[in-house]
Amino acid sequence: MLQQSELIFDFASDHVNMSQLGCYSDYPAVIVEQVPHPHLLSYAGLACEQTQTEQDHQQLLKVEPCESGEEETMETLVAADSLLNMDCPDSLSLEQHYSQTFLPSLGDVITTPVTQVTVSAEGVVGPFDQPQWHSLHTGKPASQLHSRKRSRKPRHRRAESPTPDIKVKKDKYNKGGNTLYLWQFLMELLQDRQVCPRYIKWTNPNAGIFKLVNSKAVARLWGKHKNKPDMNYETMGRALRYYYQRGILNKVEGQRLVYQFTSLPEDMIYITEGDGTKEEEEENDEIDDNSGNDEGVSDDSDDSTILSSDQSVEEEDSLPPKKKTSAGSVHTPSAAQRSRPAPRPSAQRDTVLRPTKNSLIQEKHLPIVSAEMLRTLQNLQKVQSLQPGGHSSVFKTAQLLGSLCERQAAAEGTVDSRDRPSKSGQKTSELETPKLVPLTSSDL
DNA sequence: GATGGCCTAATTAGGACTTCCGGTGT
DNA sequence: CACACCGGAAGTCCTAATTAGGCCAT
Numbered sequence: 001m002l003q004q005s006e007l008i009f010d011f012a013s014d015h016v017n018m019s020q021l022g023c024y025s026d027y028p029a030v031i032v033e034q035v036p037h038p039h040l041l042s043y044a045g046l047a048c049e050q051t052q053t054e055q056d057h058q059q060l061l062k063v064e065p066c067e068s069g070e071e072e073t074m075e076t077l078v079a080a081d082s083l084l085n086m087d088c089p090d091s092l093s094l095e096q097h098y099s100q101t102f103l104p105s106l107g108d109v110i111t112t113p114v115t116q117v118t119v120s121a122e123g124v125v126g127p128f129d130q131p132q133w134h135s136l137h138t139g140k141p142a143s144q145l146h147s148r149k150r151s152r153k154p155r156h157r158r159a160e161s162p163t164p165d166i167k168v169k170k171d172k173y174n175k176g177g178n179t180l181y182l183w184q185f186l187m188e189l190l191q192d193r194q195v196c197p198r199y200i201k202w203t204n205p206n207a208g209i210f211k212l213v214n215s216k217a218v219a220r221l222w223g224k225h226k227n228k229p230d231m232n233y234e235t236m237g238r239a240l241r242y243y244y245q246r247g248i249l250n251k252v253e254g255q256r257l258v259y260q261f262t263s264l265p266e267d268m269i270y271i272t273e274g275d276g277t278k279e280e281e282e283e284n285d286e287i288d289d290n291s292g293n294d295e296g297v298s299d300d301s302d303d304s305t306i307l308s309s310d311q312s313v314e315e316e317d318s319l320p321p322k323k324k325t326s327a328g329s330v331h332t333p334s335a336a337q338r339s340r341p342a343p344r345p346s347a348q349r350d351t352v353l354r355p356t357k358n359s360l361i362q363e364k365h366l367p368i369v370s371a372e373m374l375r376t377l378q379n380l381q382k383v384q385s386l387q388p389g390g391h392s393s394v395f396k397t398a399q400l401l402g403s404l405c406e407r408q409a410a411a412e413g414t415v416d417s418r419d420r421p422s423k424s425g426q427k428t429s430e431l432e433t434p435k436l437v438p439l440t441s442s443d444l
Numbered sequence: 445g446a447t448g449g450c451c452t453a454a455t456t457a458g459g460a461c462t463t464c465c466g467g468t469g470t
Numbered sequence: 471c472a473c474a475c476c477g478g479a480a481g482t483c484c485t486a487a488t489t490a491g492g493c494c495a496t
Binding site: 238 | 459460461462463464470
């Protein structure tokens, strides 16, 4: 299975002539550009250890707390627009941002067929491997699915939507793809302090239970992402309901707008609302399915709880968002917490998913140039022409690369030459992104 | 001319929604 | 009455896999 670091080397070696890097030829080629689109770094909470410039950009994106219902709705839509309307260069759409920044981090290869165990009232129906799963739903034997026209070779089944725990297909097969699945989108929102807990929030992160605080806004964001201006909650909700069948989501009965991920990536970044007495979510572990702890169903116009969290979010924005325990806290549950068997509220179906080492955003990536960031930034090199005349904030950082190399060397002491890629394009798991030294503004 | 390798465009299959609908429950 | 929720049915969109055909070198 490919590691993230391998992906980095892969893309780097694809596009960079190592010889041009001179003395850095022993290192994987990483061309980093500072980009004038801070949302690339901040949209999903990646903006950590921001430079002042980045913080300044973020200031422009802040959403003021709303006061009441009607305004909330309007403001929400405006805010949703502001979140997704941030002008992107043509070839740097949010889709690209998502796919290139986050999708690779899900993993790289589906190493085995997805095994789904369906639990019904009658008991366990599964497991199915994919062909069986498919034939079950099509009513045809899997072997007949490919008998068309002349005897084509049986085609490999296309990888289905990766669930949070599933190793994703190889990156090379994902090339050019810009698909961000709805569940991924929701997870991103849940890790984005500009959206969570304002529009979507965890009600029980340990159980993977979340609530669409503002279903309209979330649906609108989704529609924006999918370029479906008519998207509404009804439509998005249909997609969510399909996730029941696929075992990705469960509905939390008795609570409106509350859903539950049947499985979550490890190292998920959890943003909870609260005031510093944090871990309130953990305290509420007894929440379980129907405890109704949801501090009253807050509909789209209910702003009372949102306001406070907004304030905390705003205060938070100027601080390095790592391992906070105060409002807008970002934390990852302990291993024990994560290992909890998620409550299965009267699930008609359920899916047993393998745990993963790959999360959407791994906390260890946050304070540094993450693999995903590098990937995205590297991609920007391809769209340089979109910044004619050279935006003042755009510069290639061969210097940065040098700085990284130096600092890495300093941090690691003497590095065994065997650990370095000897040729361009050589993949290795030794040089992993987390080894990169945190960047400071001086690096830039 | 035959063969094989490479490339590219077209075709096809299938997943993931999206849209619409009628209905129920709160 | 509004809204959330449900699930069937049909459709769209997108992507990966496969095939066919052209070109070129041997």
